[in-house]
Amino acid sequence: MNHYYYECFSCKSKFSKQQIENDLHYLCPKCGKAEKNKPLVGVLKIIYNYNSVSEEIKKSDFLNLTPGEFWLYPQLWPLEYSLNNHSVSIKGITEQQLNSIKTISSPLIKTKYHGNDLLVFDDTRNPTLSFKDRASGLVALKAIQLRVKEISAASTGNAGSSLAGICARLGIKSHIFVPEKIPLGKRIQIQSFGANLYLVKGDYDQAFDLCLEISQAKGWYNRNTAYNPLTIEGKKSAAYDMFISLNGSLPDFIFVPVGDGVIISGIYKGLWELKQLGWINEFPKLIAVQASGSNALVRYIKQKKFVYKTTHTIADSIHAGAPRNLFMAADAVTKTNGFAVSVTDFEIIDAQKKSAGEFGLLIEPAAAASFAGYLKLLKTEIVSPKSRSLLMFTGNGLKDQQSLATWNDEPKSYSQDEWKRILKVK
Amino acid sequence: MNHYYYECFSCKSKFSKQQIENDLHYLCPKCGKAEKNKPLVGVLKIIYNYNSVSEEIKKSDFLNLTPGEFWLYPQLWPLEYSLNNHSVSIKGITEQQLNSIKTISSPLIKTKYHGNDLLVFDDTRNPTLSFKDRASGLVALKAIQLRVKEISAASTGNAGSSLAGICARLGIKSHIFVPEKIPLGKRIQIQSFGANLYLVKGDYDQAFDLCLEISQAKGWYNRNTAYNPLTIEGKKSAAYDMFISLNGSLPDFIFVPVGDGVIISGIYKGLWELKQLGWINEFPKLIAVQASGSNALVRYIKQKKFVYKTTHTIADSIHAGAPRNLFMAADAVTKTNGFAVSVTDFEIIDAQKKSAGEFGLLIEPAAAASFAGYLKLLKTEIVSPKSRSLLMFTGNGLKDQQSLATWNDEPKSYSQDEWKRILKVK
Numbered sequence: 065m066n067h068y069y070y071e072c073f074s075c076k077s078k079f080s081k082q083q084i085e086n087d088l089h090y091l092c093p094k095c096g097k098a099e100k101n102k103p104l105v106g107v108l109k110i111i112y113n114y115n116s117v118s119e120e121i122k123k124s125d126f127l128n129l130t131p132g133e134f135w136l137y138p139q140l141w142p143l144e145y146s147l148n149n150h151s152v153s154i155k156g157i158t159e160q161q162l163n164s165i166k167t168i169s170s171p172l173i174k175t176k177y178h179g180n181d182l183l184v185f186d187d188t189r190n191p192t193l194s195f196k197d198r199a200s201g202l203v204a205l206k207a208i209q210l211r212v213k214e215i216s217a218a219s220t221g222n223a224g225s226s227l228a229g230i231c232a233r234l235g236i237k238s239h240i241f242v243p244e245k246i247p248l249g250k251r252i253q254i255q256s257f258g259a260n261l262y263l264v265k266g267d268y269d270q271a272f273d274l275c276l277e278i279s280q281a282k283g284w285y286n287r288n289t290a291y292n293p294l295t296i297e298g299k300k301s302a303a304y305d306m307f308i309s310l311n312g313s314l315p316d317f318i319f320v321p322v323g324d325g326v327i328i329s330g331i332y333k334g335l336w337e338l339k340q341l342g343w344i345n346e347f348p349k350l351i352a353v354q355a356s357g358s359n360a361l362v363r364y365i366k367q368k369k370f371v372y373k374t375t376h377t378i379a380d381s382i383h384a385g386a387p388r389n390l391f392m393a394a395d396a397v398t399k400t401n402g403f404a405v406s407v408t409d410f411e412i413i414d415a416q417k418k419s420a421g422e423f424g425l426l427i428e429p430a431a432a433a434s435f436a437g438y439l440k441l442l443k444t445e446i447v448s449p450k451s452r453s454l455l456m457f458t459g460n461g462l463k464d465q466q467s468l469a470t471w472n473d474e475p476k477s478y479s480q481d482e483w484k485r486i487l488k489v490k
Numbered sequence: 491m492n493h494y495y496y497e498c499f500s501c502k503s504k505f506s507k508q509q510i511e512n513d514l515h516y517l518c519p520k521c522g523k524a525e526k527n528k529p530l531v532g533v534l535k536i537i538y539n540y541n542s543v544s545e546e547i548k549k550s551d552f553l554n555l556t557p558g559e560f561w562l563y564p565q566l567w568p569l570e571y572s573l574n575n576h577s578v579s580i581k582g583i584t585e586q587q588l589n590s591i592k593t594i595s596s597p598l599i600k601t602k603y604h605g606n607d608l609l610v611f612d613d614t615r616n617p618t619l620s621f622k623d624r625a626s627g628l629v630a631l632k633a634i635q636l637r638v639k640e641i642s643a644a645s646t647g648n649a650g651s652s653l654a655g656i657c658a659r660l661g662i663k664s665h666i667f668v669p670e671k672i673p674l675g676k677r678i679q680i681q682s683f684g685a686n687l688y689l690v691k692g693d694y695d696q697a698f699d700l701c702l703e704i705s706q707a708k709g710w711y712n713r714n715t716a717y718n719p720l721t722i723e724g725k726k727s728a729a730y731d732m733f734i735s736l737n738g739s740l741p742d743f744i745f746v747p748v749g750d751g752v753i754i755s756g757i758y759k760g761l762w763e764l765k766q767l768g769w770i771n772e773f774p775k776l777i778a779v780q781a782s783g784s785n786a787l788v789r790y791i792k793q794k795k796f797v798y799k800t801t802h803t804i805a806d807s808i809h810a811g812a813p814r815n816l817f818m819a820a821d822a823v824t825k826t827n828g829f830a831v832s833v834t835d836f837e838i839i840d841a842q843k844k845s846a847g848e849f850g851l852l853i854e855p856a857a858a859a860s861f862a863g864y865l866k867l868l869k870t871e872i873v874s875p876k877s878r879s880l881l882m883f884t885g886n887g888l889k890d891q892q893s894l895a896t897w898n899d900e901p902k903s904y905s906q907d908e909w910k911r912i913l914k915v916k
Contacts, residue, residue: 164599189617193888231850232849251892252895252898253852255894257852261573264909265906277910278910281915292792417682420683420684422658423659424657424658460619462679462889464675468678472678475681475687476693478690484704
């Protein structure tokens with residue numbers, strides 16, 4: 065018997081594992097549509113038998129895991145496994161491969177901002193320095209089980225460098241499609257990890273569409289975000305890790321940078337499962353933060369209607385004119401009584417600077433958007449400094465050094481004697 | 491009563507905590523000498539009462555720590571502390587500060603190379619993406635206890651970006667002296683973290699000397715590597731973390747990149763302590779790996795004599811004409827029956843490429859030196875593929891993107907239609 069099935073987010077149809085996986089469907093076989101410059105229709109959700117899982121796993125045992133150890137409960141992942149005497153084996157995956165994937169984990173830091181408690185989930189310390197490793201890890205393990213030898217992804221940079229790095233660890237070939245103006249750090253990660261890199265003239269939306277078409281023709285397993293339901297599923301692990309790191313006591317607000325809307329959907333999926341398992345009673349409010357030059361979700365929630373607009377923002381990772389997972393992301397916000405908020409590039413850079421200077425955390429602009437959103441809502445009555453807020457930091461600053469150079473000029477060098485004169489040391 | 495004292499590595503004189511710390515001595519008050527372009531004389535070592543520590547701490551409890559939790563045993567750190575009912579408090583350090591410092595930790599990965607087991611300690615996933623956080627963390631906590639408000643360091647880049655980042659976390663001012671040709675990633679980390687940055691004409695050796703002089707005049711607490719004995723002490727935590735991650739079963743060989751010689755000295759200190767505590771019987775052999783253009787330790791061990799030479803290597807982090815901790819590093823190699831080996835820049839870049847492509851680990855050239863040394867010794871009979879070897883990876887590749895650009899050209903971009911033609915997809 066299967067331990068999970070698929071359910072369409074749009075038309076609610078249910079499908080067995082075999083119906084979806086045997087012929088490698090990604091979207092709903094009934095209503096699924098991937099159209100240019102539009103959100104996807106028929107994104108699939110993976111559902112487990114939560115009654116039996118809650119009998120098999122005790123909340124206290126789950127809370128005793130260290131973050132990243134969630135693979136020890138394969139009942140909650142869409143992978144073939146066997147359990148013998150508490151020893152887990154994931155079918156077709158070697159111990160070496162699993163060791164490498166188990167390092168997908170990051171610290172959650174209890175800090176303070178202006179004297180008030182603040183939680184920062186520093187997911188910039190994953191193997192390739194972004195949140196995206198959570199999705200890439202699961203997708204790559206699935207590819208091995210499906211016996212597909214090559215994987216592809218369209219990306220603004222992080223998903224691509226992540227997939228390339230994880231595939232190098234697992235010995236799989238990867239193909240990465242990115243917009244031509246990708247930050248140097250991300251490009252050089254993708255290349256160094258030995259992936260095939262395709263620079264596409266245009267923006268992320270063009271790279272996304274091209275990757276779908278080529279992958280289908282070539283028979284590559286596609287990791288395009290939201291299109292492959294395992295991307296959402298992989299990202300739910302962030303909610304598990306929060307739950308574990310905070311010993312079950314989740315915050316009131318979680319601030320999440322939103323581009324395609326898959327990170328926020330994944331976090332919601334994880335929280336929703338914790339509720340199904342009876343381990344939490346209430347949802348933290350999910351706050352979607354977008355760049356004002358790329359804010360399709362903010363507009364969709366307000367106007368109840370999607371309108372495609374070309375985008376412009378310094379936060380390349382959340383650059384998405386047509387957020388592919390728009391509808392599920394909107395659902396995550398509304399079901400948790402959250403909000404969607406836009407921040408300007410100026411506010412993003414200001415938050416990037418504050419994060420480095422005050423927390424010692426160097427993050428890329430998209431990650432700084434979550435902090436910028438927090439600072440913005442702090443000025444309203446929506447979020448009080450006394451609330452328990454968590455910032456999701458999704459990518460390391462060194463991935464996009466150009467953004468840091470906007471506020472750090474190259475300084476002049478001086479000789480020893482010149483410095484002594486300048487510093488008034490005889 | 492003090493729980494530790496200082497011992498001079500050169501003349502073996504012993505000093506109490508008060509004798510060294512009250513007037514802020516760094517080197518041995520009797521024989522210490524810091525001369526231009528020479529290794530330091532009189533580097534101090536910190537000694538604890540291992541008999542009483544081994545009564546207080548059980549090996550099995552220590553092994554049950556998760557890596558990074560070593561602060562839970564303050565008996566092994568040169569900091570004032572109190573222990574009440576198993577709850578540790580480090581004097582003058584807030585819970586928030588300690589939370590931030592506790593994230594200094596990285597995964598040790600059990601992998602394979604050409605079918606043979608290989609251990610990789612991926613210390614590129616520390617808070618500022620290098621090993622140096624281990625020293626910066628301890629030095630910064632000490633500065634708080636000493637009530638010194640400003641800290642300085644000379645650095646090729648990693649120690650400086652580390653100190654800047656850790657100081658930002660703890661709310662301390664930092665002053666960083668670096669050679670003018672520092673890689674962009676490291677420079678921009680230092681600036682972003684809000685440190686005062688001093689670009690010094692010349693190389694690391696000049697920056698080192700200038701930093702000593704200015705810090706003394708200004709009264710800043712100096713984190714210059716080896717000069718401040720707490721840098722060696724902080725780095726011993728890598729040995730603790732290995733011991734914990736490997737559940738007490740240390741490898742046969744540990745490959746360590748060597749510039750100033752402090753990382754290898756720190757690892758040896760940690761191993762030596764594990765032996766004093768009766769928790770290990772034998773030392774792993776420490777293999778010092780240097781760039782052939784900066785190999786003062788290799789020459790010193792062979793010729794029993796230090797000769798200053800100007801240096802040239804792509805591995806900026808191990809660029810040191812006068813390794814400040816030369817004598818202690820040589821001792822670490824000989825006491826463990828290890829070796830010192832040189833690798834060419836070509837071998838370093840080749841290892842960097844193999845690490846990214848085969849392990850999915852993107853590392854800077856200095857870190858790749860450890861892998862290059864392993865590959866070199868594999869060709870001899872010194873290290874067999876069946877030995878248990880561990881590679882110390884000390885800095886992330888994104889800190890030095892120029893080195894990665896030497897083997898990753900900027901690719902051309904094409905339109906969707908052009909790509910379809912190139913990939914033969916209609």
